[in-house]
Amino acid sequence: MPKQGVIPDDLTAPFWAAANEHRLVIQHCTSCDRLQHPPADKCAGCSGLEFDWQEMSGRGYIYSYGVVHDGPVRMLQEDQPFNVAIITLDDDPDIQMLSHLPGTPPGEVPVKTSVRVIFEDTANGQKVPEWRVVE
Amino acid sequence: MKYVEAVPEDIFRSEEGLGVWEHRGKVVAIGIGHAPTARRWDNNPETCVGAISIYALRQAMVDAGVDPSHVDGLVIDPVTSTGADWPRGKPIPQVMLDRWEASDDPLDGLTKNSICWLLKNMPELTGIKFAMNASNCMSRALVAAAQAVGEGETHTCLVLKAWNNFEGRYYHGGANDDGSLPGSAALAALTNLWGTPACYATAMQFNEYCRKYGKSHAMMAPFMENSRRNGLLFPEGYWAQHRPEELRTEDYLAAPWIAEPANLFDNDLPIMCSGAYLLTTSERAPHLAQPPVYILNHASSRTLARSIMPTLEEVEADTARTGRKIYEGAGITAEQLSFENMYDGFSLFHQFHLEGLGFRGVGFGEALDFYQTDISIQGPNPVSPSGGNIGSGRSRFWMHTDCIQQIQGRAGARQITGIPAEVGVSGGPMPLGGNFTVWGEAPD
Ligand SMILES: [Zn+2]
Secondary structure (H helix, E strand, O other): OOOOOEEEOOOOHOOOHHOOOOEEEEEEOOOOEEEEEEOOOOOOOOOOEEEEEEEEOEEEEEEEEEEEEEOOOHHHHOOOOOOEEEEEEEEOOEEEEEOOOOOOOOOOOOOOOOOEEEEEEOOOOEEEEEEEOOO | OEOOOOOHHHOOOOOOOOOOOOOOOOOOOOOEEEEEOOOOOOOOHHHHHHHHHHHHHHHHHHHHOOOHOOOOEEOOOOEOOOOOOOOOOOOHHHHHHHHOOOOOOOOOOEOOOOOHHHEEEEEEOOOOOOOEEEEOHHHHHHHHHHHHEEEOOOOOOEEEEEEOOOHHHHHOHHHHHEEEEHHHHHHHOOOOOOOOOOOOHHHHHHHHHHHHHHHHHHHHHHHHHHHHHHHHOOOOEEEHHOOOOOHHHHHHHHHEEEEEEEEEHHHHOOOEEEEEEEEOOEEEEOOOOOOOOOEEEEEEOOOOOOOOOOOOOHHHHHHHHHHHHHHHHHHHHHHHHOOOOOOOOOOOOOOOHHHHHHHOOOOOOOOOOOOOOOOOOOOOOEEEOOOOOHHHOOOOOOOHHHHHHHOOOOHHHHOOOOOOOOEEEEEEEEOOOOOEEEOOOOOO
């Protein structure tokens, strides 16, 4: 299930560069010690502008999900229906990531169970974090 | 003329503890205007979004019995797109250029509105002293206008929201057809690598709601039937005008999924439509053509999701906060609400709004059971008597029109009969980020 390619921009370049090295990093506000995802120019907690990027353990949890049957992205339409789950990170359960849950049949999502990060190629070779259910 | 490019954020009552609204009962709604609806634009300059906007504004003045020269305020939402946009690079039709006075933006009147374009094409509005933009919803424009009237910026103010709908699927095309996305968009809530439709976040929250409280999507059916039934009694709406079909439970449950558990009917239908209201002061109201409906309060949510999308827990905390702000500023309790017209486009979040209000004592996880009881306009607990977007197509304003009409006693066949229409509440759109108005038949 190939996703659209990604062209890293200034804001997200460290996230994508780490993904190409099979590492999951999240934007971290150095003023108030708060993780933030999606990345933003300003910290939503303290309006701080100074960030570094912290490496995560790659462990997470399925919060909830939906099954996309009729989505807007042309490249994904032939794979419909597909899962889209909300993953929360064990390092900070306030931080979410999206996942197609590769290996989990559509609609058979074991919510509230554990997942591990993997890295998949997108259409232009940029890698993207994805998540697999821990057996 | 004082021109405000964008309504300042500090006029919104988004915090708790602000007390009763300082202008409670001093601002009223009198007149309502709607143009006929259509599914899509027919390329006729007489039905373009600018034309139907002018139609609604004129109707609101006629309805209120106000001479156009006496209107001194105009508050609009300039955004009119339903998500199916004017194709990149496609020329402006000559018939539009021939029919309308152009502003400096050729898309005005076609895919958006502007104060400039409206004033050029409504020469009868000779007395405008205050004009302001307030996007992206009638709920926000209405609150902005009510505050402007309260503050004396304008004493007779028109408020406008309109929608244009072209050929093409909602949010299909554009970046969604591209082979790649910019890194930020790839991780965003709406456009992202995972291909989530607009209803995804609500579907995901509803899924968690059903799991947490042991409910099911099928339990939505009585609400959906009720909403369409009420919509078919709304002569200004799309379904009443063009497709007078009931929505039966079996049809609802058989509809194709968009993002399961949100199906086709849980998504509102994009249409061409326009709505305008005439607001004025309570002092001026007795001289006008319709009974006044007093604005008792406005309240807003400005809460942001902690990460990509709000969780059910974030939604519940915020709708509860919104409910408290609504009641505090109006100086009322939940028991005083005659009916509720909270937003429903997507249908699967209406219960979040309703539970946050504690309408008829309904708490978290209880609304779907409440939907199995009598929620009709004939009963004592009217839920969404407007029928909302489900009942009349995507406008995000039917609920405001209905509050005004119910309290004025001119909702026609939709008039609630099981309880007097004394106090109503309307607003939206999303549980996080909405703007809400409380309406009363009396000023206090
Ligand atoms: Zn910070």
